[in-house]
Amino acid sequence: xxxxxxxxxxxxxxxxxxxxxxxxxxxxxxxxxxxxxxxxxxxxxxxxxxxxxxxxxxxxxxxxxxxxxxxxxxxxxxxxxxxxxxxxxxxxxxxxxxxxxxxxxxxxxxxxxxxxxxxxxxxxxxxxxxxxxxxxxxxxxxxxxxxxxxxxxxxxxxxxxxxxxxxxxxxxxxxxxxxxxxxxxxxxxxxxxxxxxxxxxxxxx
Numbered sequence: 001x002x003x004x005x006x007x008x009x010x011x012x013x014x015x016x017x018x019x020x021x022x023x024x025x026x027x028x029x030x031x032x033x034x035x036x037x038x039x040x041x042x043x044x045x046x047x048x049x050x051x052x053x054x055x056x057x058x059x060x061x062x063x064x065x066x067x068x069x070x071x072x073x074x075x076x077x078x079x080x081x082x083x084x085x086x087x088x089x090x091x092x093x094x095x096x097x098x099x100x101x102x103x104x105x106x107x108x109x110x111x112x113x114x115x116x117x118x119x120x121x122x123x124x125x126x127x128x129x130x131x132x133x134x135x136x137x138x139x140x141x142x143x144x145x146x147x148x149x150x151x152x153x154x155x156x157x158x159x160x161x162x163x164x165x166x167x168x169x170x171x172x173x174x175x176x177x178x179x180x181x182x183x184x185x186x187x188x189x190x191x192x193x194x195x196x197x198x199x200x201x202x203x204x205x
Contacts, residue, residue, distance in 0.1 A: 027045070060082050065094065083186075101164075106136055137158055
């Protein structure tokens with residue numbers, strides 16, 4: 001079984017190809033709102049260097065969020081389209097569940113507008129810094145300036161580079177037969193708060 005995994009919910013975009021035994025190939029890039037131009041060519045390149053084609057894929061896995069509005073919608077649209085076109089299942093994994101698979105300690109996620117997600121609660125980042133026990137270790141998905149504040153507060157920060165890779169995390173899920181995750185026909189994006197989308201006032205005849 002060959003699985004394509006996509007993650008654009010993080011500050012670093014990630015792709016991985018895995019089979020039942022190993023991570024075949026991985027690719028990552030610094031996310032900068034360029035997924036609409038970058039993602040599909042990156043997938044094609046990943047398949048090419050692995051000597052594989054789209055028809056070799058057996059399953060699509062995508063991090064369903066929460067994450068940046070545009071980047072998340074692009075990756076989920078690509079995952080859903082590939083699954084539909086290839087008639088293959090697609091599995092959505094939340095960013096929280098992904099982190100539970102790569103880090104067993106406390107983790108925090110940027111929730112936008114100087115807010116963070118910590119232990120199933122969204123709170124102000126500065127409030128979190130005042131209350132967190134500095135004797136504990138911490139990891140997660142934060143902006144660089146937030147990570148610097150974490151370190152200045154005396155909290156030991158575990159960089160994501162020191163944790164299992166995206167491909168390794170998906171491989172673990174695959175070896176557990178994605179227990180607890182539903183194979184779907186379509187994955188919907190998750191957000192910390194509902195996106196503010198301005199409705200068009202135009203009328204069409």
